[in-house]
Amino acid sequence: MHSLRPRLSNPVRFSFKFCKNCTRRLSQQAQGPLETENDWTDFQQTRTSLKTLMDAMSQYGSTQTSQWSLRDSLHRPTKDATLSALLASGAHFGHASSRMNPNFLPYAYGTRAGITLIDLDHTLPLLRRAAKVVRAVAANDGQIVFIGTRSDIRPVVQKAAQRLGTQGFHVGDRWLPGTLTNKWQMFGHETVRSKRIVPDLVILLNPIQNMNAIQECALSNVPTIAIVDSNVDPRIVMYPIPANDESPRTAEIIAGVLSIAGREGIAIREAETQRMRMAVDSAWEDFNKMQVMQDARQPQRSDAEAFDY
Template sequence: MASLYLRPWLSVTKCMKTVSRQVVRSISTSQHEPVPLETVEDWTRFQETRAGYKMLVEHFEQYGSTQNKGNTFQPYHSLHKPLAPTQTTLSALIASGAHFGHSKTLMNPNFVPYAYGVRAGITIIDLDHTLPLLRRAANLVRAIASKDGSIVFVGTRPDLRNVVRRAAERIGSQAYHVGERWLPGTLTNKVQFFGSQEVTEQRMTPDLMIFLNPISNMNAIAECAIEHVPTIGVIDSNVDPRIVMYPIPANDESVRTAELIAGVLSVAGREGAALGAAERKVQADKEAKDIYGRQRTRERGNRVDIG
């Protein structure tokens, strides 16, 4: 049955070899007006043609490429389908441009341990340091999320607003994002900002803050230091790595680098949130069993007393 439908296609393919290239081009690009299916014969012919084309594709599929849109890299994957911390590689960091620093004349002296060298006057960041530090930061985010801690992503450039928003949404209700200007005093003057009642009833100080552009948010970093809030920051070659607790040396002006780092950290946070929810569920079940066991023991004791 398959050969019955494949034979006309194969014969057409064989005849096409003798046609000139210009004719083939006109044939392949010609557009035919759709013919309405008015009768049962038209519908049957349409179904046979489609089935024959499908068999032809399935027959020659084994000789073609196995790459498709789903198993190859796409530019939007770093934002919508980020890598897990264990899947992040040096190749992914290089592809995102994380190794490009600033001019060597702008390099901060404290950044020297994270510099690989200079190329064409540009500082090259040593990604052999970046990858383990990124995984260390991911472990921190996972641990805080598993303990029901709150995490804040800060990226105040216009091109980073969508990045921090998607990262916070990926973790869930434990994460927040700041895409506009950081208001000075948000952490140190909570009572003036939110009111004494809100500060008393709710937890206003986050457990971790992640900065994608730390130079523009030095006020927020200073407030985190005053309030003893751990900080993670993407540190470029012109930045002092000591301004944050957990530096990640990388290009802080590349949107793709920001998408990669924020995506890896948000995936780790999502894993931690899932682990924490599972642990709390097990603990709640255990407490419920203990309460039920104590009630049964008390009921047995009451029966014995009555007897």
């Protein structure tokens, strides 16, 4: 008759046998009294050897705890999103198959239990393409606006805008209709003339709730990037990213990748500005040196020659 006990690996079996033997030896020693000096010496030697073995064997194996923590993708996002990270965040879950937009069909992997599954093999390259766009806009001193009007993704857009410094802005409560198309009446002529009201790029984490912003960006010729779920038409934005727009963790990963790409673009622009400044300073120093050398080579005339001339 076979035993129902699962088969253990050799390290686990050895550790189990080791602990069992240690317990048996300690129990046997505890039963007998330590009367003579030899008994005390044997007991101390045994305890020392057991401590040495336990210290040596404690570094092997894994330590199991009851705590499990996710990566803090909000404050420490990944620089490059991977397929496993998107899969773990639930980015492949769409809406019900009956609600799938017909234009979303190229980005759908299939259906399971009535739910549309998003093909992450399309999500990853489109996310990288959007990251390149954000990096290029930030490198050209462009203003980028993150829009996420749900309460669970409001901290995401705030943190993403903070990574871009003075070039990053966010809308977390509500997009006011007419912000771009009616800017003269909303902000005033002086503000519109003195400040940059129209952004250079808009990133939306929940596009369905912000259709007014998408329409105004289209009328103002502002490029848009958005997380597009299976119930959304991907053609409403310029750079769609097919993913689950109801998952806060998916929004954290995508917004983190895009904001870090923008920060890299800012660093590229600052490095280019520093290089140009150093080149101008070097050229100016070379010009001054050449001017000094020309003045030194030119023959100096005496006061009498200058007067005769």
